Amino acid sequence: MHLKEELNKQQLKAVEFAGKHLLVLAGAGTGKTRTIIARAAYLIENGANPSKIQILTFTKKAANEIVERVKASLPQSNGRSLSGATFHSWCNQLIIKYPNLFGAASYTVIDPDDQLGLMKMVSGSHSDVYSKLRIKPQQLLDVYSYARNTKKNLTESIRILIYKGKEDKDTEYEITAMKPNVEILLRAYQKKKMEQRYLDYDDLLLVVSTQLKTNPEARKLLSQDLDYLLVDEMQDTNPLQWELLSPFIDICNLFCVGDDAQSIYSFRGADFKNVHQFKERVPNSEVFKLEKNYRSTQEILDISNWLLEKSPIDYKKELQSVRGDGEVPLLLNVSDEWQEANWVADEILKNYTDEDRRFSDHLILSRSQYYTKTLQAVFIRRKIPYVTYGGRKFLQAAHIKDLVSLLRIVNNPYDEIAWVRFLTFWEGIGEVRASRIMAVIIADEGKTDIPTLLQGAIPGKDGIKIAELYNAVQKEKGKVGKMVDIAYDAMSLGLAFRYRKDWIEKRKGDFPVLKLLANSYSSLGEFIGEGLLDNAEKMNGAPVLSESQLETDEEKDHVIISTIHSAKGLEADVCIVLNVSPKSFPSAWSLDDVDAIEEDRRVLYVALTRAKNRLIITRNTASIAAIHKKSIPSNNGQQSDDAETYFLTAIPDGLVRQETIGHDFKTVKDAPEPNKIDLSSGMDFS
DNA sequence: TGAGCTCTAGGCTAT
DNA sequence: CTAGAGCTCA
Numbered sequence: 001m002h003l004k005e006e007l008n009k010q011q012l013k014a015v016e017f018a019g020k021h022l023l024v025l026a027g028a029g030t031g032k033t034r035t036i037i038a039r040a041a042y043l044i045e046n047g048a049n050p051s052k053i054q055i056l057t058f059t060k061k062a063a064n065e066i067v068e069r070v071k072a073s074l075p076q077s078n079g080r081s082l083s084g085a086t087f088h089s090w091c092n093q094l095i096i097k098y099p100n101l102f103g104a105a106s107y108t109v110i111d112p113d114d115q116l117g118l119m120k121m122v123s124g125s126h127s128d129v130y131s132k133l134r135i136k137p138q139q140l141l142d143v144y145s146y147a148r149n150t151k152k153n154l155t156e157s158i159r160i161l162i163y164k165g166k167e168d169k170d171t172e173y174e175i176t177a178m179k180p181n182v183e184i185l186l187r188a189y190q191k192k193k194m195e196q197r198y199l200d201y202d203d204l205l206l207v208v209s210t211q212l213k214t215n216p217e218a219r220k221l222l223s224q225d226l227d228y229l230l231v232d233e234m235q236d237t238n239p240l241q242w243e244l245l246s247p248f249i250d251i252c253n254l255f256c257v258g259d260d261a262q263s264i265y266s267f268r269g270a271d272f273k274n275v276h277q278f279k280e281r282v283p284n285s286e287v288f289k290l291e292k293n294y295r296s297t298q299e300i301l302d303i304s305n306w307l308l309e310k311s312p313i314d315y316k317k318e319l320q321s322v323r324g325d326g327e328v329p330l331l332l333n334v335s336d337e338w339q340e341a342n343w344v345a346d347e348i349l350k351n352y353t354d355e356d357r358r359f360s361d362h363l364i365l366s367r368s369q370y371y372t373k374t375l376q377a378v379f380i381r382r383k384i385p386y387v388t389y390g391g392r393k394f395l396q397a398a399h400i401k402d403l404v405s406l407l408r409i410v411n412n413p414y415d416e417i418a419w420v421r422f423l424t425f426w427e428g429i430g431e432v433r434a435s436r437i438m439a440v441i442i443a444d445e446g447k448t449d450i451p452t453l454l455q456g457a458i459p460g461k462d463g464i465k466i467a468e469l470y471n472a473v474q475k476e477k478g479k480v481g482k483m484v485d486i487a488y489d490a491m492s493l494g495l496a497f498r499y500r501k502d503w504i505e506k507r508k509g510d511f512p513v514l515k516l517l518a519n520s521y522s523s524l525g526e527f528i529g530e531g532l533l534d535n536a537e538k539m540n541g542a543p544v545l546s547e548s549q550l551e552t553d554e555e556k557d558h559v560i561i562s563t564i565h566s567a568k569g570l571e572a573d574v575c576i577v578l579n580v581s582p583k584s585f586p587s588a589w590s591l592d593d594v595d596a597i598e599e600d601r602r603v604l605y606v607a608l609t610r611a612k613n614r615l616i617i618t619r620n621t622a623s624i625a626a627i628h629k630k631s632i633p634s635n636n637g638q639q640s641d642d643a644e645t646y647f648l649t650a651i652p653d654g655l656v657r658q659e660t661i662g663h664d665f666k667t668v669k670d671a672p673e674p675n676k677i678d679l680s681s682g683m684d685f686s
Numbered sequence: 687t688g689a690g691c692t693c694t695a696g697g698c699t700a701t
Numbered sequence: 702c703t704a705g706a707g708c709t710c711a
Binding site: 058059060086087088089111112201202204205264265267268367368369370371424427428429430431432433563564565566587589599603 | 687688689697698699700701
């Protein structure tokens with residue numbers, strides 16, 4: 001096996017592990033992904049049934065990549081039935097596969113937008129309760145989700161999410177006062193979810209884990225399905241995910257990989273106890289370590305190690321480069337986002353023409369999706385091809401949801417959100433009329449077929465048209481691509497009109513992509529559920545499905561712009577980390593919360609360790625100057641300790657070389673010359 | 687009742 | 702920049 005020669009001793013020991021359960025603690029760049037791939041290949045080569053191996057990762061992209069690479073390393077067709085999924089999509093698949101066991105097969109998976117819509121409806125219908133609270137519907141959902149993911153009670157979840165974990169008397173009093181009202185609203189939300197056969201993201205995990213915990217029949221069925229469970233990014237699993245995994249300790253062999261220094265999802269309830277307490281929690285288990293870094297040059301690891309050393313948490317980790325020395329990282333001070341973006345574009349074009357690097361050798365990382373919009377504007381203008389990872393999901397775009405609403409009501413006639421969306425799509429039907437039509441359909445409880453009801457409830461030609469459309473789509477149930485086609489034929493005119501402002505430029509092109517996506521699913525339920533969980537990759541602003549669907553090498557050569565959270569597992573020759581400024585690292589949201597600050601430190605650590613050869617860190621000159629002034633103590637005595645907490649304060653000499661670009665517009669290519677206007681004209685002061 | 691307009695406030699990270 | 706509130710007109 002050719003993979004074997006590429007493994008070091010530690011990796012090989014993990015890959016060939018013959019015991020029951022294993023946790024591999026693998027620092028950044030130590031070959032974590034390679035090890036999990038080799039493990040899967042090893043198991044298959046040694047007689048394991050690939051259909052009984054399940055790989056679990058955090059993003060669909062990571063899952064696909066691992067599966068593809070395992071298959072590529074095996075003789076043809078050997079690993080065809082190997083599957084990889086996210087926790088969520090795996091649960092969704094199980095729910096569809098065993099409709100009787102989980103009893104939720106024709107349920108509709110709803111995304112955060114739908115959840116918010118539902119919570120708003122609940123808040124509206126309980127306005128007496130809601131008006132007493134100073135909490136927004138989104139916060140109610142956050143509390144609800146946090147409580148379910150962390151298994152903490154409502155009081156604790158409110159304290160942590162709404163009151164930043166405070167424990168003083170006033171806080172206590174307020175929580176006690178509001179809790180009953182929050183409870184009423186959350187219960188009402190739950191009830192509505194059940195009535196309309198909805199599963200939110202957390203429900204997917206809960207439905208499966210509850211069955212596994214309480215029903216021996218479920219454990220028996222799944223033990224026939226599974227021999228090996230391979231879990232990536234173990235440090236980012238939360239208590240709910242642990243609860244889902246733990247029944248499998250008796251059912252199959254666990255092989256988990258993770259790195260506590262890269263735990264960056266605590267806002268979602270991730271708990272690295274799942275890593276630290278692995279040995280105590282899992283009988284018959286062992287823990288191995290991978291320590292040699294193959295990715296980066298020593299200079300890149302020096303600054304990464306330095307960042308981690310500064311933490312009050314002892315990660316017991318110091319990465320050593322196998323590759324040796326290289327370039328000293330560059331710390332670039334810029335005066336604004338446009339200058340930063342233009343400098344980045346210059347750097348990339350220079351590397352492309354002078355240094356024989358490809359666009360795809362560049363990875364640009366940012367804390368938030370939002371921050372990269374300036375950069376994207378500059379890349380488009382300067383014709384630098386790029387893809388973005390992270391951000392809004394493809395199926396969450398308004399025009400896509402319009403079309404999918406029809407598929408959703410075919411899948412689940414109780415889906416009120418989809419009914420309202422579908423009905424109000426048509427001219428002359430607004431929310432009020434849509435609610436009435438929907439009430440008729442739901443009250444009928446499936447006695448009459450839906451096209452007949454629609455025709456009766458909507459007068460004239462429109463009623464016939466809508467009923468026929470519903471009918472036509474329903475007939476193709478099972479062929480998801482065909483359903484999308486029929487829906488698009490009937491709705492494209494309306495869509496073009498509704499989104500006329502940017503239809504041609506932005507939206508129209510999404511529908512062929514939607515069809516491709518739909519074709520890759522074998523059932524409507526999977527498409528609606530999993531499609532939602534699919535991260536859309538965007539190429540110069542337009543969605544693409546995956547790398548493999550691109551034809552030429554030229555199309556595959558593009559810069560990657562990603563949020564740090566979406567960049568886990570990625571690496572690149574040149575890595576540019578944007579805006580590592582005060583108030584950003586750590587983020588202004590994290591101040592006065594030690595855990596949050598430390599999480600931000602790990603976020604930066606993940607970003608820095610993506611670089612193979614060249615690391616460039618940018619930051620804003622003005623915000624650096626601001627923290628050094630420190631001369632404006634605020635009125636309430638809250639001394640700003642930004643300078644203390646800012647991660648790059650007191651960075652030792654030699655760890656980076658600094659460069660500062662001033663307000664010199666000559667370095668900003670294509671900067672428009674400001675027009676001179678006369679604001680004093682048109683006014684007679686006499 | 688529906689549709690289209692303007693104005694304002696608030697914006698992280700993710701399945 | 703975007704969602705949503707509030708307004709006007711048909």
